[in-house]
Amino acid sequence: MRTAALGISLLLLLPTACSSDGDDDAQGVADDLAAGLTQKKLSDVAFTGADPTEEYAEVIGGLGDAPLEVKAAEPDLDGDTGSVALTWTWDVKGNEWSYRSTAALEKSGDDWQVAWDRAIVEPSLTDKEVLEVDTLLPSRGAILGPQEAPIVVERDVVKLGLDKSTLTKAEELASARAIAQVLDLDVKSFVARTKASGDKAFVEALVLRKSAAADLPPTYGEIKGAVAIGSQRPLAPTKEFAAPILGTVGEATAEAIEKSEGRLSAGDLTGLSGLQARYDEQLSGKAGVQIEAVAGKGSERELFTTKPVNGEPLVLTLDSGLQMRAEQVLAQTRPASAIVAIDPKNGDILAAASGPGSKGINTATFGQYAPGSTFKVVTALALLRAGLTPDTTVPCTSTLVVDGKTFKNYDDYPAGHIGDIPFREAFAQSCNTAFIAERDRLKKGDLAQAAAALGLGVDHDLGFPAYFGQVPDPTSETGKAADQIGQGTVLASPMAMATVAASVRAGRTVLPRLITGHKVTQIEPEVPLTAREADQLRELMRGVVTDGSGSFLAGLPGEVMAKTGTAEYGTGDPLPTHTWMIASTKDLALAVFVETGESGSATAGPLLTAFLQAR
Template sequence: MRPLRLGVGCALTVLLGSGCSVLGGDDGPRAADTADDLAAALSAHSLGDVPLVDEAAREAFADLVGPLDEVRVSVEVLDVVEVEEEGRADATLGWRWEVADGAAWEYETTVGLTQGTDGGTWAVGWRPDDLAPDLADGDTLGLRTVAPVRGDITGADGAVLVTERPVLRYGLDKTKVEGGQVARSARRIARALDVDVASYVQRAEAMGPDAFVEAIVLREDEALDVLPAFRDVRGALAVRDTLPLAPTREFAAALLGRVGPATAEVVEESGGRIAAGDEVGLSGLQARYDEQLTGTPGAAVVARDAGDRLRTLFEAPATDGADLVTTLDPALQQEAETALATLGDGAPAAALVAIRPSDGAVLATANGSGAAGSDLASMGQYAPGSTFKVVSSLALLRSGLRADDVVSCPATTVVDGRSFTNYDDYPASAVGDITFTQAIAQSCNTALIGNVDRLGPGDLAAAAQALGLGTDHDLGFPVYFGQVPPPETETGAAADMIGQGTVLASPFSMATVAASVRAGRAVLPVLLPEHQVDQVPPERPLTGAEAGTLRGLMRAVVTTGSGRFLQDVEGEIGAKTGTAEYGEPDASGALPTHAWMIATRGDLAVAVFVATGVSGSQTAGPVLEAFLRAAG
């Protein structure tokens, strides 16, 4: 037996007395040609029209390779060796599967070829291990996604805010029920879990007989309450799993967002990055930074034998997601949630934002239960009421008014036919001629409106800009920085002075105002330290002297004015209360009011907003006080 070796693309001819080559010569079939045809067919995930020793192998190959149809493969002939006396040849094939980006599965197999007895056509004796080493009859192949570990969301000093935490997925195992029992079990499960009965029954009936019909996902510590009523239902199943979650359900929920199965819209907009069933960020920071947090999936080629044993043939590892760093202080964030909870069940929408003036770090941003999942803390657009008098004060100081100047605070003032008054329980002792400091401390509307003519066009907006309000910045997440548009009427200009009219702000922007007063400059809030922000400086920056006077005015609110209830709270506190009318009048003709309060203490600035309240001091004040006391 004498082997003859063929290099790829070579036609090695051994001349015999008859004039024929060992491989058939230029005019006859060659093993190398068949090997080349085989490699071309395999690169298209098939055996093509290549002659086979056993035709049944063609269908068996198609079934075996089918799960890898979406994986690009290239096959080339590395070598062909013919055994002349036996009429057979061995073709060495080089395989390269592009299993994942930057990860290829490469190996070699040797395929046997047999020549017909008449010295004609070469046929391939295909076997499972010709596709991949160690494959055997009865094996099946599969392509498994290797999920990356999702990145955490961290807070101040690296504290982990959002990470994988245990959950229970409650639902119906349809392999345990059939016929009319499906609807009966689904109905009982929906009632036990307090989910919509009709829609859950409809989903349960529509899904396949082997499906797990998920009803709800609960944190492990919340799940125990539903177990007694749930476990008695036929087919009821609770599956343990994990999800990226914050410490509590309420913890910065609107800001951080949530993770869940990709919706059809998310899949469509992803450009192929996301597939149906993938767990992705659906809202908040989880959605905006989903690609960073998700990482890159890997893939594994697996084989399952006739005994149902699984083994991995090749694995392209996943690239885990990167953490998203924030400045949130977990202790202060929790205290903010707790303070808002003091408003009680059924409370109106409310929010609290805390900022560190020295560096702009956002320490807490919380929304009360009445916000119904909306991020009012960052994106709410409301009239700020008398908290805006901090801005109006700066504009008036720049016009030449001094803190100790005497101003008139009448009970009522009229501008262009519209009457303006002070709030209902305004102290009678502070009506008449009072200092500007006392006008701010007691929050006299008429005193500020009476000085509106001191301001020129754009003065109020410039003062707002100097305190960080009214200039948009891309902070890496949605924020409403407020607006101070030019007034269109004298009445509008008067209303603007007391934070009504067309002036709007969010709790976030009013916390920025308070922080700017404390820092002595327009503070640029920072939640995501790794996000680069192009700050637009104010046209007329806040000066040290101006900031000092504003701090004195806010301190007077606590020592002698509407914020006196904060006097026994630790630290030197400056504050400003605010009440703003909105909406339609009730039967008595009274308008509902927003309640606001802002404050500073040391290196902390806070804004509290309650959508409907009695006044800033009576409704927002207790929330702010609870937060400051807890913050220490």
């Protein structure tokens, strides 16, 4: 009896085991289908008919490279037929489109196969319909100044380029070459872009402000297929306005599209550099999409729509009037140059202009140069802390030899101020040898500590490229001597030196700010600036104007304080020199820099004067 019962049990179990194997096979085919749909390649999926990869590509081609994930549920089987539910999740320009569809399964012999149908891709699709997407563009966020004054807003432009819709292939290439030549573009690159674009595409060559388009060469209009299309782009008041900092907006590059993870596609406007690139997601907002089933022109059927979300503005501290004034002052300066203006009360950067000689480089906030004698403000603080006073007598000699290296004063140093003189006089006249002679008063780290108290040499992430400078410990006695006068291994940006002037004026360590919404935790200096130290530094800097190398500023209204600076660099005989000047008024701290010039007073000084006189 037990043997018979066991046999019956085995017979009962056998059909169940076969059914389980069939379920596993069907699940495997369903999973293969989901994987193939996700990867957009169906050659590894078992179908009842021919491989539908090409048809699938045609159906979804209108969605471009939008990321996709398809998941298969457990198949529902009934004998030799069945079905499987598929969950589709698309990321179309940052918009999630999710839905479910069903695929029919059929058993052929021992194997399960998928019966292809376009409705697998989207349940309402007919045999002739494909998916298309229209992008619903958001408005790009503006870049604003104080009191929401417009800086970068939509302004009229003219887009120049080639309209291929009426040209033959031979005409396209000839016109592309002609357009590139007339507009002074790289011919090879523009021809390549023309070849790669669609048969009826507009190939953008150049975008000009509307005012600049009036100067377009007449020969441009004679080129077959060359067009000029009125449009708008986010632009600053002028082409030069804080350009290295603000950056540009243009059509997304192939690299930007690849890095965007589906957020960008060909033809989209995006930030290409500067703040426009760093804050692109905030400024660009989120595009909406309208996905349609299309069988031909006029047959569009809406499947899914999301509204665009406009970009958020980026608010800066830049004062448009001061910024344009700084750029006008620098307009004729041929070497790299910069003017930075900071409000000493709160650290707001009101102007950060890099001159035309900077050739698009952000000299103003990210330049890295020896600050020369403007650094003597820092050295003076370190010496005051070491026991020196403004009235201490110091030796100002014509030259001073340190370990075989001869240091001297600048070429036109006034002979009447050579000798044993008060420290305030050495500061006002910028006597190099006096500062170097007092170097033994300072121990390791004293200069860096004083620099930090004035906002120099301590990095902070301000939300834009900002170089705070460096004051490393010297490795030799000559290095220590050079550091005393802002050469050696000491470096600073114009922004950093404007911060020094602002900190002296404010009587505390000032932290620059450009982006109002960017939160920064200030690193407090190890030894903060005291009220007495600030008073002494203000007295010394005022003496530069009343009795020293900055006396040309004496006629300006208000109590102007200043320090001139010159720093040798490079090679040659004589060596070329960076020229600097820092200054402050009650409501403004400034740094003026010219990469190559005669001296701080002769080169940077007139630029500083012109800026202050224009106020």
